[in-house]
Each structure stands twice: as C-alpha cells, then as structure tokens.
Amino acid sequence: MVLLLAVVPYVLYVTGNTFWLDIFTRLVILAIAACGLNLILGLGGLVSFGHAAYIGIGAYAVGIPVYHETYGGMDAIASYNGFVHLGLALLCCAIFAFITGVISLRTRGVNFIMITMAFGQMMFYAIVSIETYGGDDGLTIDLRSELPFINLDSPLSLYGLCYISLLVVVFLTYRIRNSRFGITLQGAKSNEERMNAIGVNCYKYQLTAFVMSGVICGYAGFLLGNFTTFISPEMMDWTRSGEIMFMVILGGAAMLWGPVIGAVLFIVLEFVLSEYTVYWHLPFGLMLIFAVLFLRDGVTGAIHGLSSSGARHQS
Amino acid sequence: MSTPILEVRNLCKSFGGVVAIDNVNIQVAEGEIHALIGPNGAGKTTLISQLSGLLQPDSGNIIFQGKDITGLPPYQFSLAGLARSFQITSVFQELTLADNVALAVQAHAGHAFRFWRNAKKDPALREPAMAYLKQVGLEERAGWLASEVSHGERRQLEIAMALATDPVLLLLDEPMAGMGREESAELIGILKNLRTEKTLLLVEHDMDAVFALADRISVLVYGQVIASGTADEIRNNSKVRSAYLGEDES
Numbered sequence: 001m002v003l004l005l006a007v008v009p010y011v012l013y014v015t016g017n018t019f020w021l022d023i024f025t026r027l028v029i030l031a032i033a034a035c036g037l038n039l040i041l042g043l044g045g046l047v048s049f050g051h052a053a054y055i056g057i058g059a060y061a062v063g064i065p066v067y068h069e070t071y072g073g074m075d076a077i078a079s080y081n082g083f084v085h086l087g088l089a090l091l092c093c094a095i096f097a098f099i100t101g102v103i104s105l106r107t108r109g110v111n112f113i114m115i116t117m118a119f120g121q122m123m124f125y126a127i128v129s130i131e132t133y134g135g136d137d138g139l140t141i142d143l144r145s146e147l148p149f150i151n152l153d154s155p156l157s158l159y160g161l162c163y164i165s166l167l168v169v170v171f172l173t174y175r176i177r178n179s180r181f182g183i184t185l186q187g188a189k190s191n192e193e194r195m196n197a198i199g200v201n202c203y204k205y206q207l208t209a210f211v212m213s214g215v216i217c218g219y220a221g222f223l224l225g226n227f228t229t230f231i232s233p234e235m236m237d238w239t240r241s242g243e244i245m246f247m248v249i250l251g252g253a254a255m256l257w258g259p260v261i262g263a264v265l266f267i268v269l270e271f272v273l274s275e276y277t278v279y280w281h282l283p284f285g286l287m288l289i290f291a292v293l294f295l296r297d298g299v300t301g302a303i304h305g306l307s308s309s310g311a312r313h314q315s
Numbered sequence: 316m317s318t319p320i321l322e323v324r325n326l327c328k329s330f331g332g333v334v335a336i337d338n339v340n341i342q343v344a345e346g347e348i349h350a351l352i353g354p355n356g357a358g359k360t361t362l363i364s365q366l367s368g369l370l371q372p373d374s375g376n377i378i379f380q381g382k383d384i385t386g387l388p389p390y391q392f393s394l395a396g397l398a399r400s401f402q403i404t405s406v407f408q409e410l411t412l413a414d415n416v417a418l419a420v421q422a423h424a425g426h427a428f429r430f431w432r433n434a435k436k437d438p439a440l441r442e443p444a445m446a447y448l449k450q451v452g453l454e455e456r457a458g459w460l461a462s463e464v465s466h467g468e469r470r471q472l473e474i475a476m477a478l479a480t481d482p483v484l485l486l487l488d489e490p491m492a493g494m495g496r497e498e499s500a501e502l503i504g505i506l507k508n509l510r511t512e513k514t515l516l517l518v519e520h521d522m523d524a525v526f527a528l529a530d531r532i533s534v535l536v537y538g539q540v541i542a543s544g545t546a547d548e549i550r551n552n553s554k555v556r557s558a559y560l561g562e563d564e565s
C-alpha cells in the first residue's frame with residue numbers, strides 16, 4: 001500500500017498520465033483528512049459530522065492571504081508565504097475546533113452529530129456571505145503557497161508533499177493510538193461511566209482529540225487549496241463531511257489503515273459509479289449502511305478477519 | 316467510635332415520584348467492613364451511585380475524610396479515594412484484562428497527556444496491573460479479552476480495577492452476584508485479606524458472606540436505614556427480622 005502510493009503516481013506522471021496523478025493527489029489529501037477525523041470518530045467514538053469545515057478553513061487560509069497579497073487590503077495576513085498560510089490554517093482550525101468542541105462535547109449520540117453538523121454549516125454560510133472572497137461562486141487561488149525547497153506548482157512535488165504528509169499523519173495516529181492518551185480515548189469510547197468511576201475526566205481528553213482532529217483536517221485543507229487552486233464554500237458543505245465520514249466508516253474506524261483504505265474505496269467508487277449514473281450518492285449510502293450493519297471494523301477489518309481466519313484454518 | 320471515614324448526612328434521592336433514598340444517615344468507620352443489606356429495590360445501588368458521584372443527590376451531604384464532597388464530578392470522587400464496583404458488571408469489554416486494570420492504574424498515575432510512548436509496554440503500568448490481577452487470582456487470564464472470560468472472572472476484574480485506583484474506601488455493589496459457590500468463597504477470602512488495608516462498604520444479598528465479613532451492618536428498607544449495628548445486634552433486631560431476614564428465610 002505504502003509502496004503503491006509512492007511508485008504508481010510517479011510512473012503515471014512520467015508516462016504522461018497527469019490526469020491520474022491528479023486523482024492520486026486528491027486521494028492522498030482525502031486520506032489525510034480521513035485520518036484526522038478517525039482520531040475523534042474511530043478512537044474517540046464520537047461521530048463528528050462537521051469536519052469538512054476544517055478542510056474549508058485550511059483551504060481559505062491559503063486563498064485569503066493570497067487574494068490580499070494580490071489585490072491589497074488586510075496587510076496583517078496578506079502573503080504568498082506558505083508558512084503564513086499553514087500557520088493560519090492550523091491556528092484557525094484549532095480555535096474553531098476548541099470553541100465548537102467545548103460546546104458540542106457536552107452532548108452525545110445524535111445530539112453530537114447534529115450540533116457538529118450545525119457548526120459546520122455555520123462556517124459554510126459564513127463563507128457564502130463574504131462577497132469579497134467570491135461568496136457562493138468561490139475563489140480562485142492565483143498563486144500557490146511559496147515554500148522553501150518545494151515548488152508546489154510542480155504536480156509531482158505537490159504529490160510528494162502530500163504523500164509524505166500522509167505517512168507522517170498515519171505514523172502519528174499509530175503512536176497516539178497506543179499512548180496513554182489514545183488508550184484513555186478508547187476507554188471513554190468503550191465505557192464512559194467506567195472511566196468516570198476510575199477517576200478520569202474524559203471531557204478534556206476528548207476536547208484535545210477534537211482539536212487535534214480538526215487541525216489535521218485543516219492541514220489537509222491547506223494541501224487541497226494548493227492542489228485545486230479553486231476553493232468554494234461547497235467544500236465545507238455537510239455532504240462533504242459525510243463523505244469523509246463515509247471513508248472512515250467504510251474503511252474501518254479504529255483501524256490504523258482504515259481511513260486510507262476508505263479514501264481509496266471512495267475514489268474508486270466515485271469514479272466507477274459516476275460513469276453510470278449521476279445519482280451515485282445513492283449506492284454510496286446503501287454501501288455505508290451495509291458497512292455499519294455488517295462490517296464492524298469496515299473493509300479493513302473484514303480483510304483482517306478473512307486473512308486471520310484463513311490462517312487459523314491452515315494451522 | 317473514632318471519627319468516621321465516610322459520613323452520609325440526610326441524603327435524599329427521588330426518581331420522579333419514586334423515593335429511592337429517604338433521609339439516609341450512615342457512618343463508616345476507618346478500617347471496618349460495613350455491610351449494607353436490604354431487599355430488592357431498597358435503594359442500595361442508588362446509594363452507592365451517589366457515594367461514587369455518578370448520581371447527584373437531591374439533598375443531603377457526603378463527607379469523606381472530613382471533606383464535604385457532595386456535588387463534585389464523579390472522577391473527583393475517585394481521585395479523592397473512593398472506588399466502586401458495579402452490580403451490573405461494567406468493564407471495558409474489548410480490552411484485555413491486563414489493559415482494563417492498566418487503564419485504572421493509569422487513571423491514578425496523573426494526567427494522560429502523553430501522546431508518544433507505548434502505554435501497553437510501559438512497565439510503570441503493566442507491573443502494578445499484573446499485581447492487582449494476581450491479588451484477585453486472575454493473573455493467568457491477563458491476556459484474555461474481558462468479553463471472553465467467565466462472568467465470575469469479570470466480577471473479580473471489577474474488584475481488581477477498583478483496587479487499581481488505590482482507594483481508601485471501596486464501595487462494592489453485590490460483588491458476588493451471579494457467582495458460583497466456589498467463586499464466592501474465593502472472593503470472601505480476597506475481601507478478608509483486604510480488611511487490613513482498606514475500608515469496605517459492601518452491598519450483598521448473600522447473608523453467609525455478610526456475616527462472615529462484616530464488622531457492622533446497616534439495613535436499608537424502602538430507602539430508609541431501619542437498623543445499624545453489629546452482626547448480632549442485627550440478627551436479633553425485631554424490625555429487621557420482620558422486614559427483611561424473615562422474608563429471606565421463607
């Protein structure tokens with residue numbers, strides 16, 4: 001998997017299939033976002049339905065400074081510098097996640113889903129209402145973030161950055177999963193009352209995870225903005241949040257590679273199904289229901305299960 | 316009696332119209348095993364839940380080690396030194412027994428804002444966890460998932476987890492519920508061994524266990540404490556005989 005994502009896009013690009021490199025880039029960026037969501041959804045067991053907002057914030061953190069650097073105004077943030085964009089993306093996401101997390105983490109279950117979705121939509125409408133940045137019509141990013149050593153205008157460099165970022169994020173979530181912090185989160189998911197009874201204030205850990213998760217999605221948004229160079233509020237819509245959720249759940253929440261597998265499945269399904277019908281979201285939904293009902297750990301879990309039961313039969 | 320380690324003052328709790336705890340006063344002395352008995356629905360679990368902070372009383376006070384802890388969030392009760400086990404087994408089903416206990420050890424080892432080191436290989440958590448499992452006789456099941464072991468073993472796990480938070484006072488809600496004879500006898504032995512280190516408030520229906528263990532007994536009926544005293548005093552109390560023990564014998 002790791003190798004596949006490293007070699008195939010390179011070969012495709014060298015052989016002139018730039019279209020496919022684009023698909024891979026989008027795939028890897030979505031996988032990063034899914035890993036971010038998985039932190040709160042998979043490890044924490046909290047179904048956040050507003051994570052597209054962070055991707056949007058990350059993307060606008062590129063678009064807005066570039067816009068002002070080009071057309072003037074807002075000197076404080078106007079810049080082409082990638083570090084300014086990145087810093088802004090992560091900071092804004094952390095703040096937004098903290099504020100919304102403080103409120104939404106007081107609820108559970110359906111209420112949590114609804115309130116995170118409401119906050120996401122709030123961000124969506126906020127951007128729609130700002131005419132300066134194109135409102136509904138979106139905003140074209142005239143110049144990509146400037147970074148030392150990496151030229152994001154080169155599709156291959158951009159892909160390289162995304163790819164390495166994904167590896168870092170997966171490794172990070174791997175460490176977190178087995179750390180005291182990660183185990184505390186999983187305990188709260190498994191049995192929150194028991195956690196209380198053994199003396200753990202779950203809230204502060206869940207809030208931290210919520211912020212971390214938002215920040216990772218914001219980073220994905222930073223990459224996405226640089227990739228598409230066209231951003232619009234549509235990327236914050238609740239259906240987008242649903243798509244990331246789809247990846248995490250179908251791939252296997254709580255499985256390390258689940259979100260990545262989920263992102264691959266998403267891209268493949270989207271590609272195949274949209275060939276046949278414009279209503280491709282419908283079979284998507286059905287598949288998600290199937291995954292939730294029958295595959296406890298998603299596709300990744302099912303593959304795991306098959307291979308380990310196969311191994312048991314052989315022995 | 317020396318100053319009590321736990322003092323419950325005029326505690327009241329209703330659920331809608333049902334008065335579950337009706338002006339209860341109980342004192343638990345340091346180092347004793349205090350049994351709380353009473354018929355089904357008397358309010359024993361409701362009382363334990365309030366003493367562990369998981370339920371808020373309507374009125375009254377809970378004074379633990381001289382401090383009024385009424386109204387604190389539940390994790391503060393645990394940090395103050397009160398640990399409970401649950402009548403309906405409540406453990407982390409998808410974790411191993413060792414992980415279950417290690418999580419309880421970790422909960423009392425300070426904050427868990429540690430994101431990097433592998434906690435499953437941390438001897439500071441593993442070693443005490445194994446010691447607690449051993450204390451309740453579960454060391455051989457350490458690697459099993461909580462969902463895979465027998466009911467009786469899960470009950471013992473409950474106790475290991477409560478012990479792992481290093482409590483001053485253990486609140487045990489029917490620890491022997493659903494256990495076989497042998498397992499019960501084993502558990503009585505384990506609890507007897509604890510009496511030198513801990514104070515115990517024990518809810519139990521099994522009267523043999525109660526008379527074998529308890530220094531003092533309080534009897535709860537319809538949310539009220541109708542008697543409190545030594546085993547002999549309780550056995551010979553006419554109110555208790557008619558309200559509870561008589562019922563039990565029939």
Ligand SMILES: Nc1ncnc2c1ncn2[C@@H]1O[C@H](COP(=O)(O)OP(=O)(O)OP(=O)(O)O)[C@@H](O)[C@H]1O
Nearest residue numbers: 330333335353354355356357358359360361362402
């Ligand atoms: N969450 C609740 N909501 C409504 N009523 C409740 C609730 N919990 C307990 N009760 C009621 O309060 C009363 C006391 O219940 P409790 O569980 O404390 O009894 P108990 O002494 O533990 O009984 P048992 O021996 O069966 O465990 C009962 O009448 C019960 O129906």
Ligand SMILES: [Mg+2]
Nearest residue numbers: 359360361402
């Ligand atoms: Mg009960």
